[in-house]
Amino acid sequence: MRIDDLDTPVLTADLDAVERNISRMQRYCDEHGLALRPHVKTHKLPELARLQVDAGARGIACQKLGEAEIFADAGFDDILISFPLIGQAKIARLRALAERARVCVAVDSDEGLDALAGADVGVLVECDTGGGRTGVQSPEAAANLAARTKRLRGLMTYPMPPGAGAWLRRALDLIGDVQTVSVGGTPTAHTAHELGVATELRVGTYVYGDRASLAGGVTTLEDCALRVLATVVSTPTRDRAILDAGTKALTSDPASGADGFGLLVEHPEAAVYRLNEEHGIVDVSRSERPPRIGDRVSVVPNHACGATNLHDEIVLHRDGIVVETLPIRARGRIR
Amino acid sequence: MRIDDLDTPVLTADLDAVERNISRMQRYCDEHGLALRPHVKTHKLPELARLQVDAGARGIACQKLGEAEIFADAGFDDILISFPLIGQAKIARLRALAERARVCVAVDSDEGLDALAGADVGVLVECDTGGGRTGVQSPEAAANLAARTKRLRGLMTYPMPPGAGAWLRRALDLIGDVQTVSVGGTPTAHTAHELGVATELRVGTYVYGDRASLAGGVTTLEDCALRVLATVVSTPTRDRAILDAGTKALTSDPASGADGFGLLVEHPEAAVYRLNEEHGIVDVSRSERPPRIGDRVSVVPNHACGATNLHDEIVLHRDGIVVETLPIRARGRIR
Numbered sequence: 001m002r003i004d005d006l007d008t009p010v011l012t013a014d015l016d017a018v019e020r021n022i023s024r025m026q027r028y029c030d031e032h033g034l035a036l037r038p039h040v041k042t043h044k045l046p047e048l049a050r051l052q053v054d055a056g057a058r059g060i061a062c063q064k065l066g067e068a069e070i071f072a073d074a075g076f077d078d079i080l081i082s083f084p085l086i087g088q089a090k091i092a093r094l095r096a097l098a099e100r101a102r103v104c105v106a107v108d109s110d111e112g113l114d115a116l117a118g119a120d121v122g123v124l125v126e127c128d129t130g131g132g133r134t135g136v137q138s139p140e141a142a143a144n145l146a147a148r149t150k151r152l153r154g155l156m157t158y159p160m161p162p163g164a165g166a167w168l169r170r171a172l173d174l175i176g177d178v179q180t181v182s183v184g185g186t187p188t189a190h191t192a193h194e195l196g197v198a199t200e201l202r203v204g205t206y207v208y209g210d211r212a213s214l215a216g217g218v219t220t221l222e223d224c225a226l227r228v229l230a231t232v233v234s235t236p237t238r239d240r241a242i243l244d245a246g247t248k249a250l251t252s253d254p255a256s257g258a259d260g261f262g263l264l265v266e267h268p269e270a271a272v273y274r275l276n277e278e279h280g281i282v283d284v285s286r287s288e289r290p291p292r293i294g295d296r297v298s299v300v301p302n303h304a305c306g307a308t309n310l311h312d313e314i315v316l317h318r319d320g321i322v323v324e325t326l327p328i329r330a331r332g333r334i335r
Numbered sequence: 336m337r338i339d340d341l342d343t344p345v346l347t348a349d350l351d352a353v354e355r356n357i358s359r360m361q362r363y364c365d366e367h368g369l370a371l372r373p374h375v376k377t378h379k380l381p382e383l384a385r386l387q388v389d390a391g392a393r394g395i396a397c398q399k400l401g402e403a404e405i406f407a408d409a410g411f412d413d414i415l416i417s418f419p420l421i422g423q424a425k426i427a428r429l430r431a432l433a434e435r436a437r438v439c440v441a442v443d444s445d446e447g448l449d450a451l452a453g454a455d456v457g458v459l460v461e462c463d464t465g466g467g468r469t470g471v472q473s474p475e476a477a478a479n480l481a482a483r484t485k486r487l488r489g490l491m492t493y494p495m496p497p498g499a500g501a502w503l504r505r506a507l508d509l510i511g512d513v514q515t516v517s518v519g520g521t522p523t524a525h526t527a528h529e530l531g532v533a534t535e536l537r538v539g540t541y542v543y544g545d546r547a548s549l550a551g552g553v554t555t556l557e558d559c560a561l562r563v564l565a566t567v568v569s570t571p572t573r574d575r576a577i578l579d580a581g582t583k584a585l586t587s588d589p590a591s592g593a594d595g596f597g598l599l600v601e602h603p604e605a606a607v608y609r610l611n612e613e614h615g616i617v618d619v620s621r622s623e624r625p626p627r628i629g630d631r632v633s634v635v636p637n638h639a640c641g642a643t644n645l646h647d648e649i650v651l652h653r654d655g656i657v658v659e660t661l662p663i664r665a666r667g668r669i670r
Contacts, residue, residue: 007424009669041612063613083613084568086579086629089342108569111628133614134569134577233419234443234469242469244421248644248669252587277376277640278398278418278669279468293446294421305612309583309645312667332647334344334583334613 001322003315004296008231009245011311015318017225018048018207025189025206026055032193037061037080037182039204042305044330045314046074048207059102061184061202065093066333068103074329077101080124080182082156082202084112084134090335095119104180106156108135113149122153124182127171130161139167143174154180158202160188165195172197187216210304215257227265227298228307230280232291241270241291243280245299248310250275255302263300267291272299336657338650339631343566344580346646350653352560353383353542360524360541361390367528372396372415372517374539377640379665380649381409383542394437396519396537400428401668403438409664412436415459415517417491417537419447419469425670430454439515441491443470448484457488459517462506465496474502478509489515493537495523500530507532522551545639550592562600562633563642565615567626576605576626578615580634583645585610590637598635602626607634 003012029036035058040049049060049071059078062068068079079101085094095118097103104122107113116123125142128135135157136142146152155171157164160183168181183192184202192201205213209224230245250262252275261272261280267287274281280299284290291297301307308314309331316323338347364371370393375384384395384406394413397403403414414436420429430453432438439457442448451458460477463470470492471477481487490506492499495518503516518527519537527536540548544559565580585597587610596607596615602622609616615634619625626632636642643649644666651658 007422007670083579084577086566086568087342108571109628112569128571132575133571133611133616135571137571231421233421234447236443236463236468236470236472240467242419244418245669247586247588247641248667251582252589252641253582254587276468277644281468293444306582306587309612310667311669332583332645334580334645335342 002320003229003317003322004320006229006315008229008296009249010229010315011307011313012227012229012315012317013208014225015316015323017223019051020223021207021209021225022052022055025203026057028190029201030056034192034198035200037200037202038207039063039082039184039202040067040071040330042204042207042308044308044328045326046071046076046329047326049076052207058200064333064335065090065097066335067330068097069093070330070333072097072101080104080202082106082158084108086112086115091115091119094121104153107145110145110148113145121151123149123151124153124156124180127155127157127168129157129164129167131157131159139171139174142171146175152178154178154182154199156182157184159185160192160195165197168195168197186213187218189218205304208304210255210307211258211263211300211302212255214263214300215255221265224300226301226304226307228262228301230297230299232293232295232297235290235293238290239283239285241282241284243282243297243299244278245280246275246278248277250280250299250301251303251306251310253303253306258302262302265298265300267297337655338564338652338657339655341564341650343564343631344584345564345650346642346648347562347564347650347652348543349560350651350658352558354386355558356542356544356560357387357390360538361392363525364536365391369527369533370535372535372537373542374398374417374519374537375402375406375665377539377542377643379643379663380661381406381411381664382661384411387542393535399668399670400425400432401670402665403432404428405665405668407432407436415439415537417441417493419443421447421450426450426454429456439488442480445480445483448480456486458484458486459488459491459515462490462492462503464492464499464502466492466494474506474509477506481510487513489513489517489534491517493518494520495527495530500532503530503532521548522553524553540639543639545590545642546593546598546635546637547590549598549635550590556600559635561636561639561642563597563636565632565634567628567630567632570625570628573625574618574620576617576619578607578617578632578634579613580615581610581613583612584642585615585634585636586638586641586645588638588641593637597637600633600635602632
């Protein structure tokens with residue numbers, strides 16, 4: 001069966017491109033002595049994580065405990081949960097998880113550290129090196145938190161803004177040697193070695209690529225594996241075409257460096273300028289041959305991780321020939 | 336059990352508010368001689384659609400065939416699919432659906448009409464009265480398309496911009512009497528009778544309300560039934576708090592008339608200014624008593640339909656006491 005025969009909208013990934021992406025990132029890490037810990041939030045598929053680990057990855061990173069449970073069920077035994085775990089219900093589940101896998105958890109507060117008491121897990125102190133999200137605010141604060149636990153494995157940051165290396169170096173000077181300095185983010189992945197302190201790279205999006213990766217110049221269209229296949233269902237005017245893929249197939253996530261809501265591969269001159277839940281509204285005014293009702297198009301989503309989370313399944317293919325349809329087992333694991 | 340005891344993030348709906356919303360919209364329709372056809376894309380729950388039909392609704396509207404199939408399975412037998420159905424796979428499923436329910440389909444093109452040949456379904460000609468999405472572009476085009484089918488039930492439009500009434504009246508002058516003139520959209524629902532031509536109102540969001548409804552003044556916080564309960568998992572600075580609810584719990588959908596990504600009920604002075612998949616990043620600089628790690632908060636999502644589509648289940652409650660947890664059966668039905 002060809003992917004052209006699938007009903008739309010449908011999420012697909014080019015397995016050849018996936019394998020190239022896995023191989024390239026592993027090679028980069030090997031060349032620079034970095035452990036690779038793929039973030040499985042991008043694909044949410046044990047099957048692809050297996051390819052990543054078989055290619056040499058150290059273990060996996062999960063954003064949520066519910067994802068980690070799915071991957072532990074699938075036999076993965078080295079798991080970083082890169083999100084603060086707060087609340088009794090989560091800690092009870094974490095303890096159970098730690099009985100069947102080596103688990104490490106990100107911590108950025110006294111409360112977060114105290115919550116882990118009694119759970120057999122390692123600790124990475126999360127550092128805000130400029131991302132402005134979670135993380136302790138100074139190398140001194142990192143050292144203070146690190147000093148409070150006997151389970152310290154090291155430090156973690158995301159993303160890697162300029163200055164992140166010096167920030168982490170200062171913290172290490174205060175703390176002393178640690179096992180792990182984990183840094184993350186596909187857009188700047190290939191600069192991780194330049195930080196001078198990283199031992200581990202956490203990246204997710206690289207496995208598929210997306211429109212943000214294209215806009216950032218870190219992938220090519222050929223290596224960008226992910227597509228939402230869609231059908232033109234209406235052409236109300238010469239300049240407007242409507243796809244059967246909206247926010248429920250693509251998300252309304254923006255792509256840094258690109259306008260609109262996806263790249264139409266067959267019509268790069270067109271702009272997906274508005275989405276409703278089921279409608280993708282496309283400006284085809286610049287198309288010499290605008291798409292017609294019934295035409296099929298391939299959309300590169302703005303954000304791979306967000307798009308994946310919307311779909312119950314993904315169709316893997318090689319050269320357009322369907323290889324396998326996989327349930328996206330860790331989809332929707334928000335707790 | 337109280338909803339305060341549920342692990343977070345979790346989607347909840349206040350059943351008392353839901354019932355008030357259903358009753359109020361039904362009363363409006365009854366007073367103005369309009370049939371009410373709730374759009375089930377908002378809740379995706381046969382159980383709530385049953386409440387709507389029991390309160391007097393004519394039938395239901397679905398955006399996708401896959402939603403219609405779920406609701407037909409649950410016994411609903413009067414279904415409008417308000418989206419063009421294009422492609423053989425969809426038409427085969429439509430025929431099967433039409434054997435167990437009265438089905439009507441929106442059409443805005445010759446191709447869309449031709450595709451329905453042989454399916455035992457009614458046809459509504461979709462009219463673009465200013466929304467700029469799908470729909471024929473003029474009353475004359477509506478009349479031409481209407482003249483091509485013996486299965487015509489009437490006209491449909493969404494939303495209802497100024498001039499929609501005159502547009503539809505002109506089309507009816509050309510076409511003659513029809514059974515149904517279906518108009519839609521919660522924001523302007525209570526002006527449907529002023530169009531002078533509507534026989535049916537399609538609305539979805541009214542059942543829950545959301546931040547856009549609040550911003551538009553069409554609901555109150557008390558009647559806004561939907562909340563995502565979240566936990567503060569990090570407070571990296573005095574002015575920043577991080578929730579365990581990001582785009583995977585709230586969507587990155589914007590709310591017309593409001594900035595950011597959700598209303599924090601307990602901290603209306605705070606702003607959810609950025610979301611990542613699992614992180615809600617909140618500016619609490621204006622909070623006299625900013626939330627602390629472990630605090631629970633209630634978030635009114637920007638967009639009820641989008642948020643619902645992310646969650647596998649919803650917890651219904653009255654006054655905070657859990658009544659029932661329902662699987663969101665039509666979630667993710669994108670085809």
